[in-house]
Amino acid sequence: MCTKQLTDVTDVDTLVSFLKTKGENHKCYYHYTSWDSFLKIFENSSFLLTRGNSLNINDQHEALMKGSWSTWNRTYIGSFAYGQSENMAMWGLYGQPETDAIRIAIPRAEMLNWIHGTKEVYIWDGAPIDSIRADVTLNDIVYVSGEAPSGNLLLSHQGKTLETDNIPGLKGVDTAHQMTGYIKNAAWRYENEVRIRVELPYSVGKEKIMIKIPDYVLSAITVMEGPSFVYKTDDICKLLHSQHRISESAFTGLLKYRSLCSLCAHGAFEKK
Numbered sequence: 001m002c003t004k005q006l007t008d009v010t011d012v013d014t015l016v017s018f019l020k021t022k023g024e025n026h027k028c029y030y031h032y033t034s035w036d037s038f039l040k041i042f043e044n045s046s047f048l049l050t051r052g053n054s055l056n057i058n059d060q061h062e063a064l065m066k067g068s069w070s071t072w073n074r075t076y077i078g079s080f081a082y083g084q085s086e087n088m089a090m091w092g093l094y095g096q097p098e099t100d101a102i103r104i105a106i107p108r109a110e111m112l113n114w115i116h117g118t119k120e121v122y123i124w125d126g127a128p129i130d131s132i133r134a135d136v137t138l139n140d141i142v143y144v145s146g147e148a149p150s151g152n153l154l155l156s157h158q159g160k161t162l163e164t165d166n167i168p169g170l171k172g173v174d175t176a177h178q179m180t181g182y183i184k185n186a187a188w189r190y191e192n193e194v195r196i197r198v199e200l201p202y203s204v205g206k207e208k209i210m211i212k213i214p215d216y217v218l219s220a221i222t223v224m225e226g227p228s229f230v231y232k233t234d235d236i237c238k239l240l241h242s243q244h245r246i247s248e249s250a251f252t253g254l255l256k257y258r259s260l261c262s263l264c265a266h267g268a269f270e271k272k
Contacts, residue, residue: 006142006160011169012176015142015155019182022157023139023194026082029111031104032094035232038102038223042236045213048124049076049198052181054207066144067180073203075181076121078196078211080106082140086249089190091226101226110220111138114213121198124208134198136211141193144174145186156189222247227255 003009003018033041041047050056053063053072063072081090086103095101106114118136122128146153152165153174164170174183181197198209223240227249231237240246249255 019139029080029106032090034100049078068177071180074200076198095226098228099230103224105222122210124210143186143189227251
């Protein structure tokens with residue numbers, strides 16, 4: 001039977017099942033990124049996922065302290081967020097430079113069809129070099145706080161909490177190998193993360209893998225410009241505007257993040 005409430009969770013397996021159920025139940029899935037990254041996604045009909053213990057991921061704590069390192073060696077993640085409201089921290093973290101910041105939105109039906117229909121992924125090394133069968137799922141993240149050795153951790157998800165004290169099946173939940181890719185420290189709970197999680201049958205020694213994006217997903221994607229976004233003159237931007245698939249942030253012209261370039265002697269940002 002499906003576990004519908006966090007408070008009904010009694011062990012690691014039911015927690016994983018709960019997070020998978022919740023991960024498939026959002027109205028829309030949002031991905032904060034830059035315009036250049038979106039162009040690669042859209043033009044190549046593909047999405048890159050990063051191995052969870054890659055040094056290129058900003059949260060090194062998760063790979064070192066949550067789940068199992070050996071499982072991380074074959075687990076890849078693609079991060080999305082749920083909740084329609086704009087997230088100011090996400091704009092600042094993932095929308096760099098701010099003039100290129102966007103938020104991609106994929107509706108639930110198209111997202112679920114995409115994930116359920118993906119049975120193989122492509123090992124990536126600057127280009128796809130081989131395909132491999134994999135377990136591809138969509139799941140929410142549960143956030144944890146408390147001192148692990150105490151045995152009394154606090155799990156939180158969408159405003160609901162659960163203390164693990166006196167629940168034997170959740171002892172050591174934060175480091176259980178089954179929880180790899182499902183649990184993060186509570187310091188990241190503002191992200192409201194839901195992620196594509198890909199587990200390979202064995203380690204392939206590469207930092208990234210690629211999954212194909214069907215045309216029906218590309219056709220359903222809409223884009224929100226970041227608060228400081230500057231109009232692009234490329235064909236994709238023109239196409240999406242003509243199809244009314246680009247909208248402005250509610251904070252356009254009302255938000256200004258301080259750029260590191262303002263502290264630089266050169267005074268201005270220049271792309272590589």
